[in-house]
Amino acid sequence: MRLRDHLRRETRALHQRTEALLQHLDIRTRAGLDSFLLVHHAVVMPMERRLAASDMTRRWPFRLTDLLVEDLEERALKPTAGVPAARFEDADPVGLSYVLGGSRLGSRVLLKRLAGACPAPRYLSRAPDDEIWPWTLSLLNSPEAAAAPREDVLQGAEIAFASFADAVSLVEAPKETIHALAV
Numbered sequence: 001m002r003l004r005d006h007l008r009r010e011t012r013a014l015h016q017r018t019e020a021l022l023q024h025l026d027i028r029t030r031a032g033l034d035s036f037l038l039v040h041h042a043v044v045m046p047m048e049r050r051l052a053a054s055d056m057t058r059r060w061p062f063r064l065t066d067l068l069v070e071d072l073e074e075r076a077l078k079p080t081a082g083v084p085a086a087r088f089e090d091a092d093p094v095g096l097s098y099v100l101g102g103s104r105l106g107s108r109v110l111l112k113r114l115a116g117a118c119p120a121p122r123y124l125s126r127a128p129d130d131e132i133w134p135w136t137l138s139l140l141n142s143p144e145a146a147a148a149p150r151e152d153v154l155q156g157a158e159i160a161f162a163s164f165a166d167a168v169s170l171v172e173a174p175k176e177t178i179h180a181l182a183v
Contacts, residue, residue: 002140002141003094003140003141003145003146003150003153004098004137004140004141006150006154007095007098007140007153007154007157010154010157011099011154011157011158011161014157014158014161014162015102015161017161017165018161018164018165021164021165021168022036022039022164022168025039025168027110027113027114028113028114028118030118033114033118033121034075034077035171035172037068037071037072037075037077037121037123038072038077038079038080038167038171039164039167039168039170039171040064040068040123040167041065041068041069041072041079041080041082042079042080042081042082042083042166042167042170042171043082043083043160043163043164043166043167044064044065044068044100045065045068045079045082046082046083046084046085046087046088046163047088047096047100047160047163048060048062048063048064048065048100049085049088050085050088050089050091050093050096051093051096051097051100054093056093056094056139056144057144058135058138058139058142058144060093060097060100061135062127062128062131062132062135064100064123064127067121067122067123067126067127068122068123070122071121071122071123075121080167080170080171081170082167082170083163083166083167083170087159087163088159088163091155091156091159091160092148092152092153092155092156093156094139094140094144094145094148094153094156095152095153095154095155095156095157095158095159095160096156096157096159096160097136097139098136098140098153098156098157098160099157099160099161100136100160101132101133101135101136101137101139102133102136103164104127104129104132104133105129105133107124107127107129108129110124111124111125
């Protein structure tokens, strides 16, 4: 079984849980799009740092964090502390790349959802999504990925998916606390 198929099968439940958590953010509204960008910044930033610091021969060549920072600055949003970088220290970079690369596949759907609602953020409109998934597939089919222990790669992917859930909690928790105090 190919590594990609193995990861897809083994992380299906986590993937569905992550999508469900993010789907409640209505990106057609200012608040929903703000939360979406904050959540992604909280995860993508430490993941990209880990990928840049890895000893992978095929390092993550994209800078999604830069696009997110520009979007947050333009919207006058202060990012959360983010998912702790320590979580990713031992995470396999191939597993992280699988989740991060795969997360970009839905950007076209999200852009359609935004049509006419508000200006599309750079993170969705200017990311090289047509390059990211092919690069990810190339990595997954590389000798480097084939040599990596599958359980390590799977654990890296699981950490990445779980981190999106944690980021939703980091971003949404202050709002829930405010609403609870108002009751």
